[in-house]
Amino acid sequence: MYIVTGGAGFIGSNIVAGMEARGLGPIVVSDRLRDGNKWRNIAGRAVHDIVQPEDLPDYLDHHRGAIEAIIHMGAISATTETDVDRILANNFRLSVDLWRWCARHQTRLLYASSAATYGDGTAGFEDDFSLDAMSRLRPLNPYGWSKHLFDLRIRNDINAGRAAPPQWVGLKFFNVYGPNEYHKTGQMSVVAQVHPVARQGEAFPLFRSHRPDVPDGGQSRDFIWVGDVVDVVLWLLASRKVSGLFNLGTGQARSFLDLASAVYRTLGREPAIAWRDTPEAIRDKYQYFTQADMTRLRAAGYNQPFTSLEDGVDRYVQGYLEHTDNPYR
Numbered sequence: 001m002y003i004v005t006g007g008a009g010f011i012g013s014n015i016v017a018g019m020e021a022r023g024l025g026p027i028v029v030s031d032r033l034r035d036g037n038k039w040r041n042i043a044g045r046a047v048h049d050i051v052q053p054e055d056l057p058d059y060l061d062h063h064r065g066a067i068e069a070i071i072h073m074g075a076i077s078a079t080t081e082t083d084v085d086r087i088l089a090n091n092f093r094l095s096v097d098l099w100r101w102c103a104r105h106q107t108r109l110l111y112a113s114s115a116a117t118y119g120d121g122t123a124g125f126e127d128d129f130s131l132d133a134m135s136r137l138r139p140l141n142p143y144g145w146s147k148h149l150f151d152l153r154i155r156n157d158i159n160a161g162r163a164a165p166p167q168w169v170g171l172k173f174f175n176v177y178g179p180n181e182y183h184k185t186g187q188m189s190v191v192a193q194v195h196p197v198a199r200q201g202e203a204f205p206l207f208r209s210h211r212p213d214v215p216d217g218g219q220s221r222d223f224i225w226v227g228d229v230v231d232v233v234l235w236l237l238a239s240r241k242v243s244g245l246f247n248l249g250t251g252q253a254r255s256f257l258d259l260a261s262a263v264y265r266t267l268g269r270e271p272a273i274a275w276r277d278t279p280e281a282i283r284d285k286y287q288y289f290t291q292a293d294m295t296r297l298r299a300a301g302y303n304q305p306f307t308s309l310e311d312g313v314d315r316y317v318q319g320y321l322e323h324t325d326n327p328y329r
Contacts, residue, residue, distance in 0.1 A: 001066045005030045005053070005098075006074030010181040011112070011173070011229060013041035015071055018230035020045055024237065030056045031074065041180040053094070060101055069108035069167075069237060072098055077143065078187050079116060084142045091146035096153060102165035110236055113151055113170040113245065115222070115290055116144030126293045127172055127247040131155055140285045151245060167243050169236050171229075174249030174292050177312065178226030179320040189223075190256060191313055194263040195321045203272040206256050207286075214288055216275055217257030222249035222292045225312030228304075235302055242300050249292025250306040262313040 002019060006012040007029030016027055026048030033039045033050075042050075051059045053074065060067065075091045095111060102109040118125050119138040126133070134152055139145040151170055158164060177189035197204045208216045232248055261271035278286055307315070 001026050001028060001048070001063060002068055003028045003030060003051075003056075003060070003070045005056070005070070005072045005094075006112075007031050007047075007071075008033055008038050008041050008050075009073060009077075010041075010178075010184060011176060011226060012071075012073035013045075013180045014178060014226045014230050015073065015233050016042060016045050016047070018227075018234055019237075022234055024234075028059075030059075036183055038183045041183070057097070057101075060105075064105050064107075067105075067107050069110065070098060070102060071233065071237075072109060072111040075112060075147075077114075077184075079141045079143045080186075081143060087142045087146045088149075091143070092149050092153075095150045099154065099157075099165070099168075102168070103163040106166050108167040108237075108240070109165040110167075110169045110171070110233060111150075112147075113172045114144060114147040115172050115174045115247070115249065115292065116141065117148040117151060117172060118290070119144065120285070120287060121289060124293070125247065125291055127245055127296050129155060129245045131159065140287075154245075167236075167240050169243060170245040171232070171248045172246065172292070173229065174222040174224055174247070174290060176224050176226050176229055178316055180226075190259055191263055191316055192321065194260050195267075195317060198260075198264045198267050198269060198272075201269060201272070203274040204260055205274040205276045206260060207278040208275045209288075210278055210283060210286075211288060217260070217273060218255050219286075220253040220255045220289050220291070221259075221287075222251070222253050222290050223259060223309055223312070224249050225307040225315065227312075227315070228306050231304055232297070232302060235304070239301065244296065244300065246297045246300070247292035247294055248297070249290075249294065251292055251294040252306075253289060253291035254309045258309060259313070262310050263317060266310075266314045266317045 007016050008031040028049045030051045119140050123136045139148050177191045181188050194204045206217050264271040
């Protein structure tokens with residue numbers, strides 16, 4: 001049995017689909033569906049059970065010995081969330097509880113960290129798991145801090161020789177895009193935001209640069225196709241001896257202008273961009289560049305190529321965004 005927390009969310013539901021396609025199971029999803037369309041993300045999946053997060057501790061205890069691994073993707077992922085107590089309860093406290101349970105019952109644990117732990121990037125983007133390197137990171141928001149806090153907790157537990165799961169992996173996700181993110185509204189990837197505007201032949205507004213060394217639209221991110229994320233997770237589940245904290249991006253930064261232009265072009269249109277100032281509320285915290293150092297994951301044995309930005313955007317737009325009427329994708 002595999003437990004996927006946040007299994008109806010964006011990355012979690014894609015992992016569930018990938019596991020099902022690989023023949024892994026039974027798969028149990030722990031998530032809240034509420035009254036929106038999030039259920040669509042798992043509507044076509046052969047899910048064994050769906051468990052509310054507050055019921056998960058009892059469920060784990062009842063099924064201990066039968067659980068192969070927990071893939072912990074559940075979190076408050078909005079970088080704009082301001083209720084820090086709520087963020088800590090969901091992103092840190094639950095993660096600590098799962099870590100302890102997996103250590104106690106010798107169950108494998110894969111969990112979502114984040115590139116938000118790197119803050120403005122002045123300390124670099126190397127997934128160095130040493131306490132010295134991690135102590136230099138300065139996340140810019142409560143979300144990034146909550147993820148960094150858990151990474152640090154694991155580092156300290158291991159340094160102190162405390163019990164750990166037989167396999168544990170933290171994945172510092174960079175800018176993931178792909179299907180099943182529509183429920184995230186304002187937190188959707190730029191691809192999903194550009195698509196309806198480009199489809200109408202209108203101009204999409206990107207932030208102007210407020211730095212003289214970066215052109216408008218030249219702000220860059222390491223954008224990664226969600227299918228590549230799923231491939232890495234499946235590889236890790238098959239690679240029991242691999243543990244550690246790893247970046248998960250492509251290792252190649254691309255500009256927001258490149259990304260938006262790729263959406264227009266896959267729709268057969270010339271890019272049309274309008275410019276707007278970066279809001280003052282986030283201007284001093286805005287990242288101008290992120291790029292994953294993928295050395296450690298490659299050294300651990302992962303050797304598959306990552307999807308190019310243009311190919312990933314084409315897959316997303318033509319395979320999903322142009323066909324949103326099917327709830328059983």
